[in-house]
Amino acid sequence: MASADQQPTSCTSTGASTEPEGPTVASQIPFVQLCGFLERVQKKKGSDAKKLLFKEFLEKWREFHKAMHAKNPNTTDNFYPAMRLLLPQLERERMAYGIKEHTLAKFYIDIFGLAKESTDAKKLLNYRAPTAKQEAGDFASVAFFVLRNRCPERGSLTIKDVNDSLDSIALNNATKKKDLVKQSLLNLLRKTSAIEQKWFIRMIMKEMKVGLSQQSILGTFHPDAEDLFNVTNSLSKVCSDLSSPSVRLNEIAISVFSPFSPMLGERAKITGVERMMEHKGFLIETKLDGERMQLHKEGDKYMYFSRRSHDYSGSFGKSPMEGSLTPYIANCFNRDVHSCILDGEMCAYNSETKAFISKGENFDIKSLRDEEDVQVCYAVFDVLLVNNTKLANRPLKERLNYLPKVFTVIEGRMVLVERRDASTKAEVVEALNEAIDKREEGIVVKHPESTYRPDKRKGSGWLKIKPEYVDNLMDELDLLIVGGYFGKGYRSQLISHFLCALAVPPSREGDHPKIFYSFCKVGSGYTLQELLDFNQKLAKHWKKYDKENPPRWLQCTREKPELYVEPQHSFIVQVKATEINSSNVYRTGCTLRFPRLEKVRDDKDWHQCMTTEEMENMRQQAEGKLTGRHVNVDDDEIVTTKRRKATSRAVIPVAVPSRFRAADTSNVKQTSEMLEGRELCIMNSPASHPKDQLEKKIVECGGLVVQNPGIDTYCVLADKVNLKVKNIFRMPVAYCHGYHPICCSPLLR
Missing domain, CATH: 1.10.3260.10 (DNA ligase, ATP-dependent, N-terminal domain)
Structure with a gap:
């Protein structure tokens, strides 16, 4: 550690903690x-x-x-x-930084005056493109290699200095002072080494990756x-x-204006409800489709905290004079209630239809203001504190008795979640079917004797049951994979997410579809082994997606893939989701909420995927919900857990085809301008000169290496004319300018 006689650096912090007077450890440690x-x-x-x-x-x-x-x-x-x-x-004490990898990449390119077509600039902008090294997909590691010869060898900042800079970035981002954010980043860059920049990037991206x-x-x-x-x-x-390791916390207290992780519902089988409720009576509540939110009140001061303890008091109202909710509910609290903590769901309410609106629609409840018939409504289902009485350790049935004494219901603004008494599986089935008919998210079953245990899910005494947990209850959609995205971290060598599309019905019956609309992006539901199989199946068919010259058959809007595959070379996958929501991100004008891939439809050809017309009919008939039928009492095949993901990483590097894996040229310095600005592709090479060595030589000469020849490729090199090379010769002239084979051997001399 640093010596204590160093002088502390004084800086103003915007953090929530109280700044200690005098020198601190953080101000002394580099x-x-x-x-x-x-x-x-x-x-x-x-x-x-x-x-x-x-x-x-x-x-x-x-x-x-x-x-x-x-x-x-x-x-x-x-x-x-x-x-x-x-x-x-x-x-939680700092606000958002408003900085992502692409923002930092452009910042570094600008500060160092890198040409946009330079190798280092491309590394920063295309950091997710896989290479032979594990750093692929990790922006911080890529930035380290680019910055290591451009930053000071040793930084001069302390831990306190870095925190002060992050406070400044967060504050200036919140006040939209982008120039000051950039100035803070520049000051950090001047006073930190490349290795410090690497970890600073991970801190600001909130992904440490240290295991x-x-x-x-x-x-x-x-x-x-x-x-x-x-x-x-x-x-x-x-x-x-807990600064002293010898002092134990005797009682964890829930207190006003201190957010806590809420109690959660355990995912459960309908068949297991009676057993888990100890064959006694229980409560069934409607599971509303909103944002979990705590309301803390003391006098005329109000605070609202999300499930992850983010403070949204500024949105909903810190006092009866401001916000989208507090002015409408301040008078509903009983006069003798000075302080309280409530737990509930923040929902959007349609005052005309007198019904809640799914949060999957195109609005953010946290930024919603009264517009036409839609307004913010708080649905309460629990109370943790009333005045000085703490209720978390009391049974649920006792806590619920307090609720009518805390506030008076105001329709469309502050309501009690509907609940009923029950004791049998049949009553659970009936309640779930009612939720399906009302297009609600599901139900929650609660043990009346359950105490409130923050952040507790398993064994909490609360069970959540949704239609999608019941096997064969949800409608399944047959979609065509048309695009792919490289993964991050240990999946950086894989295409880990897929863009799925719907077919536009052909004008003549019997014809195959020629146009496809982007519909959703799916990245879950499959094991690692299945993902490897998908990659192997599509390996030789992937093509780089050019935003300036996209394939005509694939129509996208805001969401565009990194790679694409021709329809006839792809396959149909069966996808499940909870509902269909409006979206301008995809060409269809709608997308799936929580999509997950169920299986590959080997029994269907590519042209038999779902059409835009079929999707629109399904959307209108079920008002966007994808529940196909009612639950039966005999339904006992409940999907209760996610399939276990394979954890072996040894097989990952072979999953991406070699033509997408480039040599790592991070350490290569340009020594010549012989190939300046030229794009070359090496298909194969003689054993005496490995492909990656030749690619490094190209970079030394100022050239750019690609793994797939395209319209900008200067030449393609190969030692042997194999089938892959022959296929390149057969490519349309418009695409490749008519390549001619160039043997590697003469170049080696």
Whole structure:
């Protein structure tokens, strides 16, 4: 750790935590030390070994803290500045940064004056294109290789400096001061090394990729840290309340204006309800399709927190004088209720039809303002605190008795979730069928004796049942795969997501469709082995999608694939989803909500996929819902778990065809302009000169290497004229200018 006699850097923080007076540990420790620790953790094998490294880092921090604050044991300085950088995905005190990989790529290109067609610029902009190395798909690693010869060898910032910069970026993004955001990034770039930039990028993207889970970090920090975080969702509170490892948290308290992770419903079989409810009576509630939201009230101050503890008080109203909800409900609270915490669902309500609207439609409940007949409505189903009385440890039936004493229902603004008493499986089936008829999301079954346990799902006493959990209950859609997207992380060598399309009915009956409309993007429902099979099946048919010159048969709007496949070379997949929603992202004008791939339809040819006409009929008949029938009491095949994903990564590198895998040219320096601006493609090479070595030689000469020849390719090189090379010669002249074979051998001399 750094010595304590270094001078702290003063900066203003926008974080929620109270700034300690005087020097802090974070103001003394160089940011590069934290980055070095993260590098070691990333390279270490095994979770136990990684946790041991973190434990050692934490102990050194605490030793330094003890020495620094020996004369002030009551200091508020703690581990929070480091914790919020180690677990950026759990950060709640800072607002959004408004920065994505593409934004940073353009920033680096601009700052360093990189030509847009330069190799480094293309690396940054096309960081997801797979290469022979594992860094493919990881923008931070790609940026490191581009920046390592352009940044200072050693940075000069402390951990506090970096946090202050992130505070500034978040604040300026919130106030739409983009120039100041860029200035903060520039200052960081001038004062950090490439390795620090790599970890800064991961922190700002909130993807650390060190192989150390939040449970491991919190558990190592303090035995009660995870429990406290689950209740408060505040890293600041965890670090301040549990700063000493010897002090145990006797009672995790739910308090006003401190958000907590809500209690959740366990996914369950209808056949298991009676057993899980201990063969006693239970409650059935309507499962509304809204946003889970806590309402905290104290006097005329109101706060609203989402399931992940994001603060939306600014949207719904911090006082009776502002927001889309608070002004309409402030007078509904009983006079003797000074403070309370409610749990419920924030929904969109149509005042004309007097019905809730699916959140899958084209609106965001958090930014909704009263427009025509649509308004914000809060549907309450639980209460955790009334005045000074905490209710979380009391049974549900007792908590529900408090609700009528807290507020008076206002139709369309603040209501109680409908519930009924039940005791049998048949009553559960009846309630689920009613939900299907009303186009509702499903039902929730609750044990009347259940206490409120934050962040608890399994064994909570709450069961959620949706139509899609029942096998063969949902309509299935036969869609055609027309596009693909490269994955990230360990899937970076795979096409991991697929663009599916609908066929436009041909004008003459009996003809095959010639035009296809983009419809949805699917990336779940299959195992890793199935994904490998899909990649192998389509490997030789993928083509790069050119946004400037797209294939005429495939019509897209905002969502465009990275690769595409001709319809006759593709196959139909069976897809399930919860409903069909309006969307301008896809050419169909609608898309699927929560799509998942069920299986490949080997029994159907490509031209037998669903049509736009069939989709529109289905959408109108069921008002967008995809539930095909009622549940029967005898239905017991319930889909309760996701299929286990294969975890073996050893087979992944062979999944993407070699023509899409380029040599890693990160370290190659240009020494000649002989091939400047020329695009070359090497199909194969003699054993004496491996393909990747030749590709590096091309880069040295200023050329660009592609794995698939296209209209801009200068020449294609091959040592042997095999079938693949012959196919290139047969390509239309308009596409390839009429290639002629060039043997590699003369070039080697």
